[in-house]
Amino acid sequence: MARYNVPLFSRLYQLKQHLESLITQALEKLQEQQEITMVEKPFVHIERTRDTRHGDFACNIAMSLAKTAGCNPRQLASQIINHLPASDRIKNVAIAGPGFINFFLNDNIYQSIVTDILTQASGFGRSEHGQGQSILVEFVSANPTGPLHIGHGRGAAYGAVISNLLESAGYKVDREYYINDAGRQMDILAVSILLRYLELCGDPVPFPEKGYQGSYIVAIARDLYAEHGMKFHISLDGLVAQGWIDREPETQLDELIRYALDKLGTADFRTVLDSGLNQILAGIRKDLEEFGVTFDTWFSERSLSEGQGLQHYLAILKQHGHAYEDNGALWFRSSAFGDEKDRVLIRENGQPTYFASDITYHMSKFERGYTKAIDLWGADHHGYIARVKAAIQALGKTPDVLDILLVQFASLYRGKEKVQMSTRSGEFVTLEQLRAEVGKDAARFFYVMRRCEQHLEFDLELAKSQSNDNPVYYIQYAHARICSVLRQMREKGYAYNQEEAFANLGLLSEVHEQRLLATLARYPDIVQLSALSYEPHQIGYYLRELANDFHTYYNTHQFLVESGPLRNVRLSLSLATRQVIRNGLAILGVSAPEEM
Template sequence: MSSPLDDLNAVLASSVEALAAGQPVTAKLGVERPKQPEHGDFATNAALAAAKGLGEQPREFAEKLTEELGRRLGPALVSAEVAGPGFVNLVLSDDWYSSAVDAVLAAGDAWGSAVADPPLQINVEFVSANPTGPVHVGGTRNAVYGDALGRLLSFVGHKVHREYYVNDAGSQISALGASVQARARGEEPPDGGYQGEYIIALAGDIEGAADLPADEVSRLAVELMVADAERSLARLRVVFDDWFHETTLHAGSPTPVEKALAILDGDGRSYRSDDALWLRTTEFDDDKDRVLERSNGEHTYFASDIAYHQDKIDRGFDLMIDVWGADHHGYIKRMEASIAALGHDPACLELLIMQLVHLVDSGERAQMSKRAGDFVTLDELIDDIGVDAARWFLLERSHETTMELDLTLAREQSAENPVYYVQYAHARIASILARGAEEPSPAEGEDEPLHASERELVRRLLEFPSEVADAAERRSPHRIADYSHKTAQAFSAFYRDCPVIDAPPAQRDFRLRLCAATGQVLARSLDLLGVSAPQSMTRD
């Protein structure tokens, strides 16, 4: 895929290199979007960055750079000026802009995509909420984040495997089964049991729940909870490749857990003390050693988790990304330590922490649902604000920031709601393109130079590949939300300033192409977020 900005950056780099006359240039060089319009179409601090290492005066170097750029870019370059401490501001020709739009259209669906070097097999594990209750808002944020991250990583050329880890072993599962059985018998759940109304529903859905063996009730309850989670998440457009059950780590002979412990033991990473088995995580920067097997002989959750990650590595993944809830951040050190203890490169595991979501409605905290005195569930959230709004609002903020979700705004079907604003721009473009295809070209007219709004919009479209690369590298889908909104704004300005259908033939042609390119980029941006890009919009 040929990108006009890549080409421009390449010319810049080779120009600097020529001026450096053999001396190595280590600085990162590239053009940027200037904040001030008077700073040209593109600006570069290349002279500032390079002159430092070459022992030259930035402004003098910048002067030489403008001359070199003029020679290499020819008529595509309208002007190159030195400003401030040594910035170089560039203005490019209308022809350059026109061919840039062609490049976007020629790339089509691939615009912004990449071929990763090297392409990795990436396992993204997310949500993984315990199957002891419905998925709540926190899990919903985790779900859309993990999913969008997966979309991004795929788009930049990696092979992504989405996985949900089902904690279907341990005391909590016994408690679930006991609670269901109690309800089936018309009793209150036991101490430490689950109180939600969904337990009563489960009791009704499991035939013979009152009399079946307890662990059979547990097993069936987990099955139903997992199916329920799968259904809810599918509504959210989040689909997993694999639902990995913890119990498989305790099955077979030896079990995966036993195998993992054997590796650790063989390498002298673990030891016995106070009748328990400990892992020397302190050798890898943890605060204290951690228990693998309790003195009562049971494995800890940590032991399962180690076996689970060993299993992922055995399955051939180059990179494991775990998306954890904020309450798990205290486990990062020991998990990383365990990977090192198993003898793996620590870089093969990436632990991302999702911060909390607070729901706000009409200025009030709205964390509690009327139903069951419980937290708001994924289903309730979708029923309330819809999938597109839910995904958008949960994705527009950085995952590492505690955020508030304003339900009042999210429900709003107007331009005050950014998700509708972006979708509206897309629908409007579809409408213009349809008319452009149907209606004949109008009377002749005189073409004019490109309007500032047109140039601004083209520049936005050209930024897309680097925005995508940046978002993927930083694991930050929220950047795409921000980008799509800015692009929609740039389109709105263009729409205001530049008639398309009634423009003179050549100009009309360019503007239709610009509309098509914009629609394509908006659709792709929304797709990366898992938000729909409608051809037309109707109010509810």
Template sequence: MSREFKDTVTSLIRDIIKEEGLSKQDLYIDIEFPKEKQFGDWSINVAMKLAKECRKRPLDIAELLAARLREKLMASGYDKKIEKIEVKSPGYINIFFSNEALDDILKLIQEKKNDFGRSNIGNAQKILIEFVSANPTGPLSIAHARQAAVGDTLANIMSFCGYEVTREYYINDEGNQIKNLGLSLQARYLQALGRKDAELPADGYKGEYLVSMAEDIVKSKKDAYAHSDDKTLQFFSEYAATEILREINNELSDFGVSFDTWFSQKQLAQSGEINKVFAVLKDGGYLYEEDGATWFKSTVFGDDKDRVLIKSDGQFTYLTPDIAYHRLKFARGFEKLINILGPDHHGYINRLKAAVCALGRKKDDLSVLIIQLATLFRDGKPVVMSTRAGEYITLRELMQEVGRDASRFFFLMRRCDSHLEFDLELAKKQSLENPVYYIQYAYARISGIAEVIRSGENKKIFEDTALDLALLREEETLDLIRKLNLFPEVLITCSLSLEPHGLTTYLRELAGCFHAFYNKYRVYSEENLPLSKARFVLVDCVRQVLYTGLRLVGVGSPERM
């Protein structure tokens, strides 16, 4: 059912509430999609919201609203889209679509094709999604991979729903971690030159990637950097960060993720933006001095304690450049910021939102998604990893083992705030047990049918056969059409909730409905061409929605499997 009709129904209910004097408020009319068919295609609970204000039973209010809604739909010419409107205790208004309305869903998909599900709910709002932003100190981990899958898919969905989305990677290319990276590469370089006394710093980086990097430097530069001074350390730090960032970019590109902008912390520090943000906070009265440090009054905006911006030794805390960075994001014209961070940043949310408020913005102008960790399982046992020891499976290694499609999809099968168990053996299976294979197999099955129907003499026979969608009345068929109808709403819900996992869940359910239909009914039969054509239109609509959904997730749609 089109978004326009849904908006019409909610508008009519608002009019009825106003005409009947049921509320002085502008209530939000929430239309839900019942999981059980006995409760209809849409369910509305506004009567229960009105009960207290009206001092009436929700059931009585629902009866009144339902009766008036029937009248208004008939007067508006929409009554043919509705089979019936029922009221159920304690006060639900359940709307059942007519067969004609279900036929219209298929016609709409045929008309819109790749644009079915696209909406303007975002109204061209400028959104900046910052995600991954891993320190350029080593290959991307599984945690970064999940953040990449979530961020990129969310950006795809929000763009499809009418938001103007920019993807950004924040490069942490200065500070102690970059210095330690340089010292670590320097030690590996000296070891490659045969210096047995060269040791990694205690908090250095132990990954093998620095060994091969050091060997490359020896091949090209010989012993040119065998001495130690500030310039030498700067060379190793910049060399390592640049090479690692290049590999990160390549990894993400192979994962199907690309960024519109790469923003450097070093450039931020050199730009004078930090001084500007101090001026803004000082003018607002949000700074004070105590114990030789400069503090930010973050408690004014709901933080549990005030935060240090400049330590007593004159060094900035991590929060300081972050505030400047977020101020600059807004200055660049973005209306809404979305940060996608790992679980170790949970305590960072309140202080960052406080900073946004101190800069004159609303708290809701910044959304922070905390992506929980993923555990890899092999043969039923968790894969033990240690980032500190340099022993972990990288994103590239994961893609090499299970493929890009499975990697992306599996990372999206749970809510962002839920820990994810990634079954490597399941992800590699070429069977219907594998959810990615299950969905892609549905697409391939339909593509195979399309190839038969659209080739040779069959093409002309089908073109000459009249289309009669009224032939599609089996229970499994109607279930499939109803599931197709949910696609636009699923995307809108994902956009508003900032939770892309709803799309992967939907695609699995849609594939399940298709397989149930396909296993029971034959799509193409020469004995009944009108029914065959109607069924082909149905499954071709399924193919279209699967294609669009998989594309938004960043997963391929193979026509043969």
């Protein structure tokens, strides 16, 4: 996975910059006084500490310079500290461990984050990092041959959250679903429907093993029959007479497709096919909408074959010697771009491969003006990455304009027990069933709780449980609790006075308040980091931590106190917390209820 050196523009970033410049100044002074000699300008790295005992920020410069400077790190650290310029933001500086320089900041340093959050509201955490650059995120793109299952659900949730994250980071994001409405799978769908339809016509034949077995096919056939009656009734006697029933599974389908096309004619065959396609697609769309996942474009594979795109790109590939003919087929020399072997573009029978239209499709993304494309694929497609990247390179793009994220499979558990699924018989748990059982919020949250390359174990019992076992409720509870405090406030006859709060931020001096403030201040960095590294789980973990800080604070201190300044300032901190929880949950597509 791509890792990024992330420039940040938040309050924390400014603090880091400040400390960095202090260190640099100290080093320059040391060099002037010839206390140390440096060959080249050192890279000063400031990082947040994990442990509050180590202060707020730490610098490792003394350790990385010790060797070239020829002295021991702790001694060097002390020299650096002695030459640090004065700063009103620093309370204390200390040497620790093997030579870390630890910075302890003044208590008031984070207090104004409350003002930032409450004035920026839903905009808090957003940045302009992407500078409006446009990105196309393509995800789900499940074949429209049946309802979405729980594996697709993960891709849907993941893609939606990554899109939200990138928007928050200042990119212009479009979400796209690529509809594989062309090719053999569609034909198999058509004949599967046709056979069920013929059963309704009173003319049943054995159903092929590799046809689509799901009951939704029967439902589609029923609608077709209701609308068109016997219009598509054909006799399969001729096919059966040729010994069709005993053929190999794949040839069985091919013969059936050929026979049906011949008997029905392309127009009627297409009508049968489209009746299934449209119905299934409508179902998928509704399913995703109810899951809070929407797309800007639904891009049809068929529409590609109607244009000249493929011919255009094939011509370019040939022109540059990247395509050649062999055994009657047209091949792409992908091995020249790091793929294991060359790939067929046009089959011996003249039909383009799926890969060929995929090249056209991916190039269309850049033709449409996107500077970057992100694909989310099921992990079983990883062998396909090399050839697609090879293709866009051969067509003049750098490989990094396309990022492909592999989403590992999800397996379902009911407590300890694994829920068995078999795609072969068509008995898999659908996304719709999952949503019905655990609800949208839990499903969305659980799906993005793990890094995408991590296999997900989805525990239905846990997702359903309304207890502290369940991180979704834990975070939502913090939000509801804050809302409840405000209700209590009104009942007690108080009104929140923000002016008074902002004038008294200095009162936020308790340990728990300081901790909460520091956590809140991290939010913009977390958003940007998880956006640029495509790691939504960081938001979930962060929100859990934030909720924990709040619950702890809540349990230790009373907010609705008599003193106006203290009451209002504590309420402002609570409101700021509520705002950040809302913003974070919004990115995840999880609701923030006012009461539970």
